Amino acid sequence: KNQVEQSPQSLIILEGKNCTLQCNYTVSPFSNLRWYKQDTGRGPVSLTIMTFSENTKSNGRYTATLDADTKQSSLHITASQLSDSASYICVVTARNNAGNMLTFGGGTRLMVKP
Amino acid sequence: DAGVTQSPTHLIKTRGQQVTLRCSPKSGHDTVSWYQQALGQGPQFIFQYYEEEERQRGNFPDRFSGHQFPNYSSELNVNALLLGDSALYLCASSLTPGGRGVSYNEQFFGPGTRLTVL
Numbered sequence: 001k002n003q004v005e006q007s008p009q010s011l012i013i014l015e016g017k018n019c020t021l022q023c024n025y026t027v028s029p030f031s032n033l034r035w036y037k038q039d040t041g042r043g044p045v046s047l048t049i050m051t052f053s054e055n056t057k058s059n060g061r062y063t064a065t066l067d068a069d070t071k072q073s074s075l076h077i078t079a080s081q082l083s084d085s086a087s088y089i090c091v092v093t094a095r096n097n098a099g100n101m102l103t104f105g106g107g108t109r110l111m112v113k114p
Numbered sequence: 115d116a117g118v119t120q121s122p123t124h125l126i127k128t129r130g131q132q133v134t135l136r137c138s139p140k141s142g143h144d145t146v147s148w149y150q151q152a153l154g155q156g157p158q159f160i161f162q163y164y165e166e167e168e169r170q171r172g173n174f175p176d177r178f179s180g181h182q183f184p185n186y187s188s189e190l191n192v193n194a195l196l197l198g199d200s201a202l203y204l205c206a207s208s209l210t211p212g213g214r215g216v217s218y219n220e221q222f223f224g225p226g227t228r229l230t231v232l
Contacts, residue, residue, distance in 0.1 A: 004156075043118070043204055043223030044157070089156055100208075101170065102221065104149075104156035 002027040004092050004105035012111045017080055021108045023073040023090030031095040035064050035075045038087045038107070047075070047088075080112045116141065118207050118224035126230045127195050135190040135227045139207030145169075146188040147221060148180060149204040157204055163188050164210050195231045202226040 004025045013019050025033070032051045036044035048057040048064040050073070057064050061078045077084055090105040119138045127133050139146050145164045149157035159172035163182035182188045186207075192199055206221035 041202065041226070041228065043206075043225050045223070046220065049220070100221075102147075102159060104158070106154075106156045109154075 002092070002094055002101070002103040004090055004103050006088075006090050006105035006108050008108060009106070010109040010111070012113060013080055015080060015082055015112055015114050018076065018078050019080060019110065021075045021077075021088050021090075021110070023075070023105055025071050025073070025090070025092045025103070025105075027071075027092040027094050027103050029094055029096075030068065031093040031100065033064075033066055033073050034091045034093070035062070035073075036089040036091060038089055040086070044089055044091075077110075080110075082112050082114060085110060085112045118143075118205055118222050120203075120205050120224040120227050122227060123225070124228045124230075126232065128232050129195055129197060131195050131231075132191065132193045133195060133229060135192075135203050135205075135229070136187065137190070137205030137207075137224060138187045139205075140222050143207035143209050143222070144186050145208045145210045146182060146186065147206045147208070148188070148190045149206065150174070150199075151202040151204055151226070153201070160190070192229075197231050200229060200231045202228050 034049045035047045038044040050066045063076045087107040089107040094101045147162040148160040151157040161171040166182045177193045205224045208221045
């Protein structure tokens, strides 16, 4: 069964600090891994996408890493801002004959405090 | 260019009732996927529609059904509502390369419909 596990479930940091969110997955056959940011009550918005051959991808203050051998990914947020407060969801795509099948992690809820 | 739109934004129903949620895909997209997101959890895949047919389905009972129209918009119907159906329902659209019937492209999400079942 395809699964995506994220840790921690929740995190509180002070504005300006860095943090790292973790994602472990067992998804086959692997196609790509995305990190999404989801504000409360809104739809997820894609931050980064990585395929099997990529091990790091940056989007401003967000840097994602991927270790396809250990099936782990991380999202590092640098110099956090209050607007970073949101849920961060790791999504792994498997590719089958019917198209893409997305498996979502439970998310990490980040709260940035002043 | 409008992104994915969903209606209504919020909805309150009582147990046993039926509900219909609507989704308009991003311009140029032809494939629509529906997800259920319970509070504090990640989205769970319900089903995907392409060419007006259900192409893939997650682990949801037959109470959950859908439809896709010729203009690619889609509806999600839930019958005999249960308290546990209370959730944020997300619609995502993508583009399926013509003639292959398989979509490998990025899904763009709508803002969701918050359904509360009392």
